[in-house]
Amino acid sequence: MKLTKRLHSCVQLEKDGRVLVIDPGAFSEPDAGLGADVLLVTHEHPDHYEEGRLRAALDANPGAALWTLRSVAEKLAGSYPGRVHTVGHxxxxxxxxxxxxVHGELxxxxxxxxxxxxxxxxxxDGSLFHPGDALTVPGVPVDTLMLPxxxxxxxxxxxxxxxxxxKPRxxxxxxDAYLADLARPVYDNVLGALGGTDHGRLTAGEARDL
Structure with a gap:
């Protein structure tokens, strides 16, 4: 899988020519969801859920579908029959x-x-975990943790x-949109020294093979 970091909490995953995007919210790029075959939204706060970005992605690719919690699904299901799916823990x-x-409830x-x-x-894929706005422990091994x-x-x-x-690898x-660049080294140093795992960050648009 290839991971591309987008602004704030949005991430893009690519595998075998297919694209999955998580949380293309109002703090992410306007085109963050475009090209997605799969869209996932963790919750309804605007920095994670922005209706216009989701509609643009679903309109651009008639084969794309959205999986999300009920509060978001109810806003879009009527416009995209059979393409918006409600999920829970x-x-x-x-x-x-x-x-x-799916892991987590609140x-x-x-x-x-x-x-x-x-x-x-x-x-x-039993590998990358995106918790949204919670410190949910999935209770299974995690290779790559997207860390709020x-x-x-x-x-x-x-x-x-x-x-x-x-304990991710x-x-x-x-x-990270709220975090000033001036403070980033402080966070990097503390998390690297005390977190007990390999910790890093990607700039928006930067990619990494997982």
Whole structure:
């Protein structure tokens, strides 16, 4: 599989000429979902879900389909009959040659006074795990963990503990649009020293073979 990092939490995976895109939200490139055969969305927050980007991707490729949680699926299912699928924790499916398993149920807590929405993470081909906005431990071996490195709902100590618990072979940053370039070396050094795994980051558009 080839991984291409897009802006913020959006990632693109390619295998055997097919393309899977996770979370082409409002913080990702306007064309982030274009060319996708499979679209996955973790939750309804706009930095992960942007309706226009999803519609553009589904319109551009009549064979493309979307898998997501109910709150997002309900917004699009009527426009794309048979192409929008609702998933939840424990589900598994095959799409365009990718094996996907769903882990997680709730968005991480931002504040006790704020209700928690649904959030699901995706394990692709038993290898790469994208947790969305949660520190979900899938409970199975993970080769590549897409790591939410900076968000209103987390702190660096929690990110370190998450790395130690999941124990991936490598971790690559996502959810990084809020993090200033000036602070990146601080995060890199701390996560590299204390996370217990190979930690790195890709710039938007940079690719890596997994």
């Amino acid at each position: 424990g589900d598994a499916f095959e799409a365009a040659g990718f094996d996907v398993r 968005h991480a807590e931002i504040h006790p006074d704020m209700s928690r929405i649904t959030n699901v993470g995706y394990l692709v 490195v900076h968000a209103p709902w987390n702190k660096i100590a929690e990110v370190i503990d998450y790395l130690r618990e999941v 490598r971790a690559i940053d996502i959810h």
